[in-house]
Amino acid sequence: MAFVAGQPVTAVVQCIEICKLCHGDNLILGFSIGGGIDQDPAQNPFSEDKTDKGIYVTRISEGGPAEVAGLQIGDKIMQVNGWDMTMVTHDQARKRLTKKNEDVVRLLVTRKSLQQALQQSLQ
Amino acid sequence: MHPVPVPPSLPNVRSGNIQVTKFILSGIDDFGTKRRLGNCRVEMESKDKVSDSDSGVILQSGSDSPQSVMKGRCCSVILRKQMLEETLEARLDELKKLCLRESELVGYLPKEYPLADGEEPPPVRRRIGASFQLDELTITPRDEDSELDHLERVFALQLQFVEAAKRLSQEGNLSRHIRKQRKHAYMQEQKKLNEIKNDINKRKAIASGPTDQVRNVVEELSASDDSSLEDDTRQHHSQCSSTEFLSTAHAAQRSNSPLPPLQSSRPTPPQTLEGLALVCYQGGDCKKSPIMDAAWTESNLDEPYEKIKRRSSLNSKTSSSTVTPPESVQSDLSALHHFEMRGMPYLNPNSASAPSTPEMRGRIHHQCTRSPTVTPSESALSDLSALRHFEMRGRPYLNSNSASAPSTPEMRGRIHYQDASNPTVTPSESALSDLSALRHFEMRGRPYLNPNSTSAPSTPEMRGRIHYQDASSPAVTPSESVQSDLSALQHFEMRGRPYLNPNSTSAPSTPEMRGRIHYQDASPAVTPSESGQSDRSALQHFEMRGRPYLNPNSASAPLTPEMRERIHYQDARIVRTPSLKEHPNRTLQRNVVSEELQSWHERTRQRNGRPHSLDRQGAFRGPRTQNRSREQYMRWPALPLQRPMPHWMRDHPQYQWYTTEEAKVASQF
Numbered sequence: 001m002a003f004v005a006g007q008p009v010t011a012v013v014q015c016i017e018i019c020k021l022c023h024g025d026n027l028i029l030g031f032s033i034g035g036g037i038d039q040d041p042a043q044n045p046f047s048e049d050k051t052d053k054g055i056y057v058t059r060i061s062e063g064g065p066a067e068v069a070g071l072q073i074g075d076k077i078m079q080v081n082g083w084d085m086t087m088v089t090h091d092q093a094r095k096r097l098t099k100k101n102e103d104v105v106r107l108l109v110t111r112k113s114l115q116q117a118l119q120q121s122l123q
Numbered sequence: 124m125h126p127v128p129v130p131p132s133l134p135n136v137r138s139g140n141i142q143v144t145k146f147i148l149s150g151i152d153d154f155g156t157k158r159r160l161g162n163c164r165v166e167m168e169s170k171d172k173v174s175d176s177d178s179g180v181i182l183q184s185g186s187d188s189p190q191s192v193m194k195g196r197c198c199s200v201i202l203r204k205q206m207l208e209e210t211l212e213a214r215l216d217e218l219k220k221l222c223l224r225e226s227e228l229v230g231y232l233p234k235e236y237p238l239a240d241g242e243e244p245p246p247v248r249r250r251i252g253a254s255f256q257l258d259e260l261t262i263t264p265r266d267e268d269s270e271l272d273h274l275e276r277v278f279a280l281q282l283q284f285v286e287a288a289k290r291l292s293q294e295g296n297l298s299r300h301i302r303k304q305r306k307h308a309y310m311q312e313q314k315k316l317n318e319i320k321n322d323i324n325k326r327k328a329i330a331s332g333p334t335d336q337v338r339n340v341v342e343e344l345s346a347s348d349d350s351s352l353e354d355d356t357r358q359h360h361s362q363c364s365s366t367e368f369l370s371t372a373h374a375a376q377r378s379n380s381p382l383p384p385l386q387s388s389r390p391t392p393p394q395t396l397e398g399l400a401l402v403c404y405q406g407g408d409c410k411k412s413p414i415m416d417a418a419w420t421e422s423n424l425d426e427p428y429e430k431i432k433r434r435s436s437l438n439s440k441t442s443s444s445t446v447t448p449p450e451s452v453q454s455d456l457s458a459l460h461h462f463e464m465r466g467m468p469y470l471n472p473n474s475a476s477a478p479s480t481p482e483m484r485g486r487i488h489h490q491c492t493r494s495p496t497v498t499p500s501e502s503a504l505s506d507l508s509a510l511r512h513f514e515m516r517g518r519p520y521l522n523s524n525s526a527s528a529p530s531t532p533e534m535r536g537r538i539h540y541q542d543a544s545n546p547t548v549t550p551s552e553s554a555l556s557d558l559s560a561l562r563h564f565e566m567r568g569r570p571y572l573n574p575n576s577t578s579a580p581s582t583p584e585m586r587g588r589i590h591y592q593d594a595s596s597p598a599v600t601p602s603e604s605v606q607s608d609l610s611a612l613q614h615f616e617m618r619g620r621p622y623l624n625p626n627s628t629s630a631p632s633t634p635e636m637r638g639r640i641h642y643q644d645a646s647p648a649v650t651p652s653e654s655g656q657s658d659r660s661a662l663q664h665f666e667m668r669g670r671p672y673l674n675p676n677s678a679s680a681p682l683t684p685e686m687r688e689r690i691h692y693q694d695a696r697i698v699r700t701p702s703l704k705e706h707p708n709r710t711l712q713r714n715v716v717s718e719e720l721q722s723w724h725e726r727t728r729q730r731n732g733r734p735h736s737l738d739r740q741g742a743f744r745g746p747r748t749q750n751r752s753r754e755q756y757m758r759w760p761a762l763p764l765q766r767p768m769p770h771w772m773r774d775h776p777q778y779q780w781y782t783t784e785e786a787k788v789a790s791q792f
Contacts, residue, residue: 028425035419043419058421090420097424 009086012118013078013108018069020103029097029105030064031057031071036090046074048112054078055085055093057109072111079108271326278319285312 020027035044037053046056057075060067077085080096088096097105215237222236288309297305 023425026425030425032421032423034421039419041419059423061425064425090422094422094424098426 009078011078011110012114013110014070014114016066016069016071016107016109018065018071018105018107020105021065027098027100027103028064029066030061030068031066032059033077033093033097034058034090036093037087038089038091047076052076053087055088055090071107071109075109075111077107077109079106081106271323271330274319274323274326278316278323281312281316281319285309285316288312 018029020029033055035041035047035053035055039053041047041053042050044050044052044056046058047054055077057066057071057073057077060071060073077093079085080093081102083096085093085096218235218237222233226232226236288305288311292302292305292309294305
């Protein structure tokens with residue numbers, strides 16, 4: 001799912017709307033992310049292309065808002081509320097996802113199975 | 124008579140000479156083993172031997188050939204044989220080295236490696252970064268080796284050269300000269316590449332239709348580096364798209380043959396050069412991205428973003444301060460960075476505070492305080508930059524019995540300060556802010572404080588301070604401001620082990636402090652005289668090394684002469700005198716010694732009517748009158764302090780002093 005720098009990226013994405021849960025003082029999302037342009041992409045266990053420096057979902061907490069919304073582990077996050085996540089640092093990604101004034105985050109995520117499903121449906 | 128084993132097929136380039144040489148030598152060897160050098164005997168030249176050899180040197184043995192001629196020919200032949208043997212050795216060595224180098228590059232040992240009998244092939248060590256992927260189709264020569272094919276092969280190779288040269292030129296830590304060289308080499312390689320590319324394109328233009336791949340490939344390569352080809356970014360885009368297109372559609376075509384292998388070889392480690400330039404955009408990735416690659420971490424989004432940030436920033440600071448309010452005040456604690464307390468601050472159970480540096484003490488106090496009244500003074504301490512990154516090594520050991528038992532010496536002192544809970548102390552704190560005396564204070568060794576001391580600061584300064592706090596006399600306050608100019612305490616160094624005796628209540632460890640404490644204990648009447656103490660030049664550079672040993676029953680003994688007059692022992696104090704036993708090799712300065720003596724004098728003079736068990740107290744019973752104080756005071760500078768150091772060190776210094784004083788006193792009165 002890697003892309004060519006400078007070229008438009010096309011991917012089959014799914015829009016996932018996560019309603020943050022108010023947990024005490026924090027708004028929790030119920031998943032963890034990994035990756036970023038400042039991270040070593042070779043250690044990403046979820047990416048197909050080991051040079052992909054995108055943000056990937058690494059863990060989903062049981063019953064959390066993310067799981068309820070349909071996020072799956074290994075998903076690559078392309079956008080968050082319209083903000084691009086394909087070329088961000090790890091910290092920037094966290095920032096965009098954990099904004100306190102936002103109750104709902106709309107993610108555009110992609111995964112391999114989506115691409116395959118699309119191909120199968122077209123055939 | 125076995126023939127010398129000759130390698131079956133030596134590459135033409137390398138071993139043409141060797142092959143020939145081997146043939147020659149095989150014959151000569153047979154010839155030579157049977158003979159002795161210089162001992163050519165025609166008789167030994169049996170026909171069968173000669174005829175067996177396949178060498179070009181055949182001696183026609185004829186019985187009627189003149190021996191001398193034969194001998195001459197023998198010798199020349201043998202000489203030639205020797206020369207050839209040497210040459211062969213040299214060539215074999217070269218071959219070995221080349222084979223090893225090749226094995227490094229290729230990954231296996233080439234079959235041309237000359238192996239002697241029984242010798243096993245050497246292990247192959249592949250050099251990292253030396254692997255270059257070349258398309259097999261391109262580089263393997265076909266039956267019809269057309270010029271275009273040849274050119275393409277050369278082009279592929281040249282591409283690799285360029286990439287290697289580029290990487291070399293980008294290597295860091297190069298001297299200017301080498302960097303220039305490499306850059307130049309890179310330019311050269313690129314020029315060659317361009318020439319080849321032009322050639323190919325010309326031929327292709329002649330031969331077939333438009334093929335932009337090669338051109339774009341090359342330009343893509345160079346565009347990533349050189350500024351001269353900036354306009355090729357367009358072509359780069361088109362090239363990339365055309366690449367993808369071509370890879371799928373024209374896989375079979377020879378001109379596009381470089382593409383498919385590159386597509387598959389994309390996910391390779393950055394070190395390996397990925398074939399031709401079509402993966403050049405990944406070749407760009409081969410360069411380190413400007414953002415340092417960290418380990419791939421996973422972060423939990425359930426934790427708020429700010430906390431993470433704060434944690435990381437907190438980790439970078441020391442965790443010495445746990446109080447938030449003082450934090451803001453300590454904002455510029457720059458000097459506290461890299462503070463190190465060496466040695467082992469070993470604090471006896473009841474020791475109050477054993478800070479290693481004056482600043483630290485002040486700081487910790489600053490941090491420890493919870494009292495709002497301290498705040499104004501803390502602002503004064505704000506530039507105690509020394510407290511940041513305070514490291515306390517060793518073992519601060521605190522006894523359980525200590526009332527206020529902070530873990531750090533500084534804390535103890537400060538806490539004690541807080542325990543005083545005397546609002547009147549606050550204004551004095553501001554005076555303490557200018558603890559210039561505490562600066563550069565180094566306490567090494569083990570400040571050992573005795574358990575029973577109630578207010579038991581381990582450092583002299585602190586003790587003084589604490590004592591000051593214990594005084595709880597408002598009248599003391601103004602005097603404190605005078606103490607601010609503790610220039611005397613500057614550069615105070617106390618090494619060794621300040622040992623405080625158990626029974627001392629307030630146990631100052633240094634003479635100065637003792638004086639201070641005493642000063643504080645004094646009645647308000649002492650106050651005006653205190654201002655005179657401000658100029659403690661005498662205490663400057665006071666160094667107390669060794670073990671300041673404090674007598675249990677001795678009261679606090681100020682050292683300064685000025686103090687002596689005001690000494691008014693109210694409570695039993697622990698008096699600590701520097702003991703030189705610990706560090707026999709240290710030398711005391713004359714002023715130091717004199718101060719010590721003076722303090723002792725003061726101390727003993729103040730012990731009127733106090734039961735002291737110390738033997739040497741008796742020595743002072745005589746002159747223990749107030750009116751003598753001044754005389755003694757004046758007499759002190761005249762005390763001979765030139766006793767040799769070993770003399771000092773051997774015996775207990777107190778006793779020494781006492782003896783001296785006793786003698787002096789006896790003589791005077």
